[in-house]
Amino acid sequence: MVSRRFVQCDVFTSVPTKGNGLAVVIDGEGLSDEAMQGFAAWTNLAETTFLMSPTATEADYKVRIFTPAREMLFAGHPTLGSCAAWLRSGGRPKIQSVVKQECGVGIVDIDLSGRIPAFAAPKTTVAPLPDDKLKAIMSALGLTPDRILRTAQLSNGPVWQVIELASAADVLAADSTKIRYPQFLGVGLIGAHAAGSECDYEVRMLGASSGMSEDPITGSLNAAIARWKYGSGEWQRPLTVAQGTCIGRSGRVSIRYDSTADTVWIGGQTCFLIEGTLSL
Template identity: 55%
Template structure:
């Protein structure tokens, strides 16, 4: 069956500077195995399938697949799929917002700001066990004396996050010297020096199957935003750079709205439009 298809680049104003996403705009009738097989074939960080919503409040149901598994939620697939859905000529039920149904429930994409932004889903915050912190610090060659904070964050995906003293602690890491740790996802964040064009640098390393660095990670930045909000550090909007060390120019715009929701925004460029046979 021929289905409408787009490929886009998310979280960058520079086409190919962000995180690539494949979007099948009609996933009706596809089995889980067919979706997973196509996601494996695209070999992108994520591939999504837009399906009819089963919740009357949603505009569509989004299925999100990596090359190996389905995710209940992910950030750049949420923004990228919304942009492609709009570009295909669809209109949201409510003006100024899209309501996405996915594995974590309903997620709102706000279309009224300078950049589209999703409302970050709730994040559970827990202490990081000392042995896991030690394994991560050792595997990534982090200086324990420069670790400021750490936690385990769960907003669908589970993130083991560490805040370092400076962005230079992240950009100075040699990825080729990293020793994989137990299968988990690690997020690092560090403040930029004064005068930089962003406020923080973020890096994300996936330790499942093999070591991989993600270019720009919306769900991680959403979890970090809630973590910072919990610490009283998210009152002022901020911009995150991610992908710097792997040749990308990702920018994630984070802001707290009047209702204390954390908005995670970014630009999407649609690079390919066409059809796919599945």
């Protein structure tokens, strides 16, 4: 057993315990795949990350991301939480105000220049949502065609089956117990709040491989949706998305688009709740 620095934090919220929890093993060097997967299953959080020295020369650190069941190439709240933990443990980026994280999809930039840290959304493949998947989701949730505005299958590492509903109320009314992993995986719902609301949209991610009824706040899903929406021209301005409402969370995702660089930025705050060491 080796003593390793460890933190547990809450991402995409300014209120501790109201975001998406993340375990970060800061000293992740030397652990086998089996050990990392086993520890992630033990924490029983949506994701657990392990930080290590980068293999890419331009990167500041490398991260590996595990759910209790599998490794992920990329995920949003582990990106922001891991970056915050790396900085808190004394990490210093090679380029001022930009952290370069190496992960399964390559190098992801995290912008530290603003009030809220934000990662650059990876490129996203947009395709039609296959009819059989759409029909299965509609049947499980009892959705009717008149409440569905748009659908797409999005891929930015994970693959998402996304359905845009007529309103945020429709999103909040969906019964998450009807969409369970592994029959379903990565079902994203989005709907607009009324004009003048605190948040512009409500998002939910059902069919989480973590075994939870739904993911509290999903940065990678929001990133894929933002790429889709800004890319189609439907979104033009900065937006705030709420997630986790149905399970008592206060997730807030800040989204903006830099048209000059064709970059979508996904921002969120991180709160630290536990800091210490573990033996692994």
